[in-house]
Amino acid sequence: MTVTLDLASDVVALTRALVDLPSESGREGRIADAVETALRGLRHLRVERIGDSVVARTDLGRPERAVIAGHLDTVPAAGNLPSRLHEGRVHGLGACDMKGGVAVALRLAAGVPDPARDLTYVFYECEEVEGDRNGLHRIAAERPALLDADLAVLMEPSEAGVEAGCQGVLTADIVVRGARAHTARAWTGVNAAHLAAPVLQRLADHTPERVVIDGLEYREGLGAVAVRAGVAGNVVPDECVITVNSRFAPSRSPEEAEEYVRRHFPGYEVRVTEVVPGALPGLDRLADLVAALGATPRPKLGWTDVARFAALGTPALNYGPGDPSLAHTAGEYVPVAHLRTCEERLRQWLR
Amino acid sequence: MTVTLDLASDVVALTRALVDLPSESGREGRIADAVETALRGLRHLRVERIGDSVVARTDLGRPERAVIAGHLDTVPAAGNLPSRLHEGRVHGLGACDMKGGVAVALRLAAGVPDPARDLTYVFYECEEVEGDRNGLHRIAAERPALLDADLAVLMEPSEAGVEAGCQGVLTADIVVRGARAHTARAWTGVNAAHLAAPVLQRLADHTPERVVIDGLEYREGLGAVAVRAGVAGNVVPDECVITVNSRFAPSRSPEEAEEYVRRHFPGYEVRVTEVVPGALPGLDRLADLVAALGATPRPKLGWTDVARFAALGTPALNYGPGDPSLAHTAGEYVPVAHLRTCEERLRQWLR
Numbered sequence: 001m002t003v004t005l006d007l008a009s010d011v012v013a014l015t016r017a018l019v020d021l022p023s024e025s026g027r028e029g030r031i032a033d034a035v036e037t038a039l040r041g042l043r044h045l046r047v048e049r050i051g052d053s054v055v056a057r058t059d060l061g062r063p064e065r066a067v068i069a070g071h072l073d074t075v076p077a078a079g080n081l082p083s084r085l086h087e088g089r090v091h092g093l094g095a096c097d098m099k100g101g102v103a104v105a106l107r108l109a110a111g112v113p114d115p116a117r118d119l120t121y122v123f124y125e126c127e128e129v130e131g132d133r134n135g136l137h138r139i140a141a142e143r144p145a146l147l148d149a150d151l152a153v154l155m156e157p158s159e160a161g162v163e164a165g166c167q168g169v170l171t172a173d174i175v176v177r178g179a180r181a182h183t184a185r186a187w188t189g190v191n192a193a194h195l196a197a198p199v200l201q202r203l204a205d206h207t208p209e210r211v212v213i214d215g216l217e218y219r220e221g222l223g224a225v226a227v228r229a230g231v232a233g234n235v236v237p238d239e240c241v242i243t244v245n246s247r248f249a250p251s252r253s254p255e256e257a258e259e260y261v262r263r264h265f266p267g268y269e270v271r272v273t274e275v276v277p278g279a280l281p282g283l284d285r286l287a288d289l290v291a292a293l294g295a296t297p298r299p300k301l302g303w304t305d306v307a308r309f310a311a312l313g314t315p316a317l318n319y320g321p322g323d324p325s326l327a328h329t330a331g332e333y334v335p336v337a338h339l340r341t342c343e344e345r346l347r348q349w350l351r
Numbered sequence: 352m353t354v355t356l357d358l359a360s361d362v363v364a365l366t367r368a369l370v371d372l373p374s375e376s377g378r379e380g381r382i383a384d385a386v387e388t389a390l391r392g393l394r395h396l397r398v399e400r401i402g403d404s405v406v407a408r409t410d411l412g413r414p415e416r417a418v419i420a421g422h423l424d425t426v427p428a429a430g431n432l433p434s435r436l437h438e439g440r441v442h443g444l445g446a447c448d449m450k451g452g453v454a455v456a457l458r459l460a461a462g463v464p465d466p467a468r469d470l471t472y473v474f475y476e477c478e479e480v481e482g483d484r485n486g487l488h489r490i491a492a493e494r495p496a497l498l499d500a501d502l503a504v505l506m507e508p509s510e511a512g513v514e515a516g517c518q519g520v521l522t523a524d525i526v527v528r529g530a531r532a533h534t535a536r537a538w539t540g541v542n543a544a545h546l547a548a549p550v551l552q553r554l555a556d557h558t559p560e561r562v563v564i565d566g567l568e569y570r571e572g573l574g575a576v577a578v579r580a581g582v583a584g585n586v587v588p589d590e591c592v593i594t595v596n597s598r599f600a601p602s603r604s605p606e607e608a609e610e611y612v613r614r615h616f617p618g619y620e621v622r623v624t625e626v627v628p629g630a631l632p633g634l635d636r637l638a639d640l641v642a643a644l645g646a647t648p649r650p651k652l653g654w655t656d657v658a659r660f661a662a663l664g665t666p667a668l669n670y671g672p673g674d675p676s677l678a679h680t681a682g683e684y685v686p687v688a689h690l691r692t693c694e695e696r697l698r699q700w701l702r
Contacts, residue, residue, distance in 0.1 A: 169585075182653065182676070183572055183574065183576060183596045183598060184518065184652040185572075185652055185653075185676075186559075186572040186598075187559075187570070191555070191574050193551055193554075193574075193575035193576075193578045193593070194554050194555035194574065194575060195555070196551055196578070197549075197551035198548075198552075200544055200545055200547055200548035200551065201545075201549075203545050203548075204542070204545035204548055208537075219538070221534055221535070221536075221537040221538070223534065223537050223542050223544075223545065223587060224542060224544035224545060224580065224588070225534060225582075225583070225584055225585070225586060225587070225588060226544075226580060226581030226584075226588065227544045227578045227579070227580040227591060228578070228579065229577060229578040230576060230577030230578065230579070232576070233522060233576055233577075233594070233596060234576070234596060234653075236574060236576070237575070237576060237577065237578075240578060242544070245534045245584060245585065247534060247537075301536055302533065302535035302585075325536075
């Protein structure tokens with residue numbers, strides 16, 4: 001049975017209703033049904049369903065079109081359901097990342113039937129998991145015309161401020177090899193864990209660069225996120241793998257980012273396992289939007305789906321309620337004040 | 352149905368029959384039944400069963416009593432069954448570790464009814480697993496009088512040579528702590544994997560000591576056997592655990608061994624998870640046996656159950672067929688020449 005979402009209700013009540021509709025990645029069917037049904041009730045929108053993503057568009061012949069996008073899925077629950085309103089905050093799974101933002105977008109979809117620019121609302125699945133399951137990725141691959149736009153707003157939590165662009169991410173394994181031996185005769189082997197010391201020391205000594213673009217400082221990073229060595233309790237390990245994670249400024253290409261990491265570990269086996277480009281802030285093309293939102297842009301340091309829009313040639317920024325550092329924590333919440341600010345500012349921009 | 356072991360058959364045939372009786376640790380019931388049944392058929396032995404261990408003793412009133420011991424269990428099979436005789440070697444699971452030695456002991460039990468010294472044969476379970484399941488450990492705890500003896504021969508593979516004493520083993524975790532953070536803001540955390548670099552470097556730089564006892568050089572060791580760090584691909588790890596394995600000369604007590612490791616990592620959290628003492632070679636009390644075996648003693652570097660006899664005050668040495676470095680390998684084998692040498696030399700000693 002499809003749950004009914006009342007898009008005319010207050011943004012706080014709507015956020016809570018969305019939180020109370022569990023939608024762990026891969027299980028967004030019910031929430032997508034509810035969103036689709038609610039949007040189909042609105043005459044000014046053309047609604048399409050792709051998997052468990054929902055796209056709703058105005059078609060008013062305006063000279064400009066904007067995307068407003070938010071993902072429907074959450075990480076797994078952590079004892080943080082149902083929703084709870086306490087001291088001006090909505091607590092609960094996904095409240096911050098990012099059902100508060102989805103509620104704002106749904107309120108706009110229902111409450112602004114005659115916007116100054118044409119709008120494409122995208123409510124999508126599987127943002128919290130592997131990139132090839134991501135709903136935006138799927139729409140871009142299967143129905144790219146649905147994403148045609150002049151700019152995009154991604155409702156990622158950014159404390160109701162503007163976070164522009166995003167850094168790229170590179171993950172690589174540095175593989176250090178030795179030779180296995182029984183620890184009772186350790187000198188007959190070569191201990192790969194011991195050989196990993198200079199790699200870890202080099203990471204410890206590394207000073208990341210700071211890159212300024214459009215007046216925004218992107219602070220890069222390079223560090224170990226995992227170290228794995230070990231065969232058995234009495235065996236000299238013959239392999240040690242150090243997984244490093246690099247965050248690189250959006251002005252660097254993936255190739256440059258890879259070269260940068262390889263240059264830091266000459267003579268070592270470096271296996272790049274993933275590299276995704278960042279997104280330039282593109283503030284020149286987003287000036288009107290930034291002005292309307294009344295916020296001073298900050299650089300987005302984490303990777304977000306704005307990079308997917310950048311790859312499509314669409315300038316995009318992050319603008320949503322909630323503190324991004326609370327995302328994925330059991331105690332995540334979204335301040336009511338953020339919900340109201342975001343709804344109000346976007347509504348003004350759309351008028 | 353109990354398998355029949357023919358103790359009158361050649362040592363090679365008997366080794367193969369034992370290999371063909373699978374006896375992974377914890378599943379020694381069938382082989383223990385077969386050994387017990389075969390030994391109960393011998394009038395000169397008093398046989399007792401403790402779990403899946405079998406003890407058989409002469410009681411001839413001799414002034415001296417010796418233990419001859421071998422474990423019945425093996426590590427799990429690795430596609431190396433059934434046994435195979437090829438170019439003077441018996442191949443197959445446990446051939447080296449240590450069914451060849453068990454076959455030699457069974458041949459002596461059956462073939463030397465009137466030995467020059469009283470004998471206690473111990474065929475025991477669960478040597479390859481946790482120490483508290485070990486059959487010798489259980490007999491020492493439940494029926495210590497059964498192990499009373501003036502000296503002991505452990506049929507551990509030692510290339511039909513004498514390996515005296517054994518080194519102690521200490522295992523410890525060195526825990527390095529940091530502070531978790533999102534890798535997009537790595538500077539807000541402290542990377543525990545990076546802090547582990549000096550620990551690994553210290554292990555790399557460490558020069559183990561060499562300790563000479565009774566003319567035998569025990570070469571110590573201290574090194575990492577495992578390194579573990581990692582929370583998630585986008586998280587600065589807040590903990591890195593380096594597991595170190597120390598092999599220490601039998602002249603050091605467990606307390607000294609622990610102090611030695613702690614001294615090398617001042618200021619670090621060191622959790623000792625296991626420490627077992629070694630066994631002094633005790634060659635002064637084993638001179639007659641060593642002379643009879645006609646081999647120049649070498650130091651045993653790995654830990655063996657001779658340490659259990661040492662803890663009971665019984666000097667013991669390792670003497671058995673097979674190359675110890677083949678133990679636990681899929682390709683393990685025992686040379687027929689070793690089987691014959693061991694049987695012959697021990698038989699002479701017993702006459």
